Amino acid sequence: MKIRDLLTHTPFSLSFEVFPPQREGSIESLYRTVEALRELQPQFFSVTYGAGGGTRDMTVEIASRIKNDHDSEVLAHLTCVQATRRDIAEILKELQENNIVNILALRGDPPAGKENFATPKGGFGNASELVDFIRSRGDFSIGVAGYPEVHIEALNLEADVAYLKKKVDAGADFVITQLFFDNDSFYLFRDRALKTGINVPVIAGIFPLFNFKQIEKVTSLSNTKIPSAFYDKLFKVREKPEEVEKYGIEYAIAQAGDLIAHEIAGIHFYSMNRSRHVIRIVKELDLPH
Numbered sequence: 001m002k003i004r005d006l007l008t009h010t011p012f013s014l015s016f017e018v019f020p021p022q023r024e025g026s027i028e029s030l031y032r033t034v035e036a037l038r039e040l041q042p043q044f045f046s047v048t049y050g051a052g053g054g055t056r057d058m059t060v061e062i063a064s065r066i067k068n069d070h071d072s073e074v075l076a077h078l079t080c081v082q083a084t085r086r087d088i089a090e091i092l093k094e095l096q097e098n099n100i101v102n103i104l105a106l107r108g109d110p111p112a113g114k115e116n117f118a119t120p121k122g123g124f125g126n127a128s129e130l131v132d133f134i135r136s137r138g139d140f141s142i143g144v145a146g147y148p149e150v151h152i153e154a155l156n157l158e159a160d161v162a163y164l165k166k167k168v169d170a171g172a173d174f175v176i177t178q179l180f181f182d183n184d185s186f187y188l189f190r191d192r193a194l195k196t197g198i199n200v201p202v203i204a205g206i207f208p209l210f211n212f213k214q215i216e217k218v219t220s221l222s223n224t225k226i227p228s229a230f231y232d233k234l235f236k237v238r239e240k241p242e243e244v245e246k247y248g249i250e251y252a253i254a255q256a257g258d259l260i261a262h263e264i265a266g267i268h269f270y271s272m273n274r275s276r277h278v279i280r281i282v283k284e285l286d287l288p289h
Contacts, residue, residue, distance in 0.1 A: 001073055002141035003102045004173035006043050007201045012288035013266025014040065015203070018273050019048040020058035029273070030062070034070055036275035040282050042072070046104060046268070049077035060091070064098035075143060076100050079108030080130050084122035088130070092137045104143045104176065105130045128166045135171035144168070146175040146202060148189040149182070149223045161192045174200050176268050179207035179218060181226050183258050201265035206256055208269065209248035210277055212238040249277060253284045260285065
């Protein structure tokens, strides 16, 4: 089922992101995670997409198995990185052949070792061009990324939301945000999007912190900031993994609960291919029905 239709018929969307494992032998563990998370009755799973022909070769395979063998709706990521229009067209055809009708269209980060994104020869330079191309190649439901704390390359929130509007105008049906920890940033982003004429559903991306080392990674990849009170609490127990995990789960529960109270369209958990922690969080939430 197309996600645009799911979002029309449900008051709240619950979904999870998984990614192709980079180590051999981990793929069956991923599917066990999917089965465990299916018990929470999510609307869909998303499957990330690696640049340069690496893990991206597994994205269609994993998405197809989740959709066709695990009986769950799936959202396949697709980026512009190191891909020509012909490459993208071939991937879209393969997705259609595997009964995959939902795509998250992303420009993508620069390839490893590159500081800046460069438009591939014969390819696309941004996500709005990719959305337009996907829309011309079949009846897909298309999602795009939003950035509550502003994309690292954007001048400011207004400019970033104006670009988001271009992606929606090109044919995007919904928005999934980059991870964030400050809900006020999300509400400001959502309000700005509405004022700009973005009327598609905006799903909040939540990243539960399970260990202290994750902080450096998640903050280095984007403009994401961790509220000082939360950071200080984690820093004090940084040598006690069980305490960091406890506080991380508590924060995710409180953050998601506040979003739900503010009538969010949905929550998309970045699961990191784990189920135990996410299940604990979701079971503490009073999800809209």
